[in-house]
Amino acid sequence: MLPLFLSLTLAAPSDSPTTRSANTVIPITGTNMGAVSLSDGNTRVYYQDATNGTIIQLVISNDFEIGVWENSALIVPADEVRQNSPIAVSLLSNAAGFEQIRLGFFSPDNVLSEYIWEAEITGGFQGGPTCTDCVTNKGFVGAAGSQMLYALATSATSPPVIRYGFVLDSGDSNTISEAVNTGSGWVVATLT
Numbered sequence: 001m002l003p004l005f006l007s008l009t010l011a012a013p014s015d016s017p018t019t020r021s022a023n024t025v026i027p028i029t030g031t032n033m034g035a036v037s038l039s040d041g042n043t044r045v046y047y048q049d050a051t052n053g054t055i056i057q058l059v060i061s062n063d064f065e066i067g068v069w070e071n072s073a074l075i076v077p078a079d080e081v082r083q084n085s086p087i088a089v090s091l092l093s094n095a096a097g098f099e100q101i102r103l104g105f106f107s108p109d110n111v112l113s114e115y116i117w118e119a120e121i122t123g124g125f126q127g128g129p130t131c132t133d134c135v136t137n138k139g140f141v142g143a144a145g146s147q148m149l150y151a152l153a154t155s156a157t158s159p160p161v162i163r164y165g166f167v168l169d170s171g172d173s174n175t176i177s178e179a180v181n182t183g184s185g186w187v188v189a190t191l192t
């Protein structure tokens, strides 16, 4: 039996690490997630790791029927995102190849926060305290523990409009509000 066992375990390895295998799944344990699909089908899934609280990006080559996992990367450090934060993602793209991902979540102090990725900018995501374009530095505070968060973006106009829907901590906490950036900075407006 030993030769047979060896011939099975020493079978030729896959051509590439992304080749589909019936026996391999990608281990993921998270609390919340969001996703966008780029114009070429390349798919980005964002989830908060259930164990260490970071937000991780999964790059997947397409939908899961034909696509495969390509890589994972830590995007948001645990100390910038609250436990069990909602995650909302939007995508801007145009025919010229411009693509931008906006990744929204809440900080440990419930500040509406985001990371921004642009296809043309090398170095990956920008975010955290040094990101002047991010809604984060406006300090809009969401209701503690709320799971209400959406992200919207439109490239139909120039500059694009970036929107996050959430529940404000103060004032109108019994309804939803939007942080909106139409190109001249962020404002917050409550649904009326």
Ligand SMILES: *[C@@H]1O[C@H](CO)[C@@H](O)[C@H](O)[C@H]1NC(C)=O
Pocket (backbone or CB within 6 Å): 049, 052, 053, 054, 056, 072, 074
């Ligand atoms: C958190 O967990 C993810 C997924 O298991 C891992 O990729 C990442 O390196 C971990 N980060 C830290 C800071 O432990």
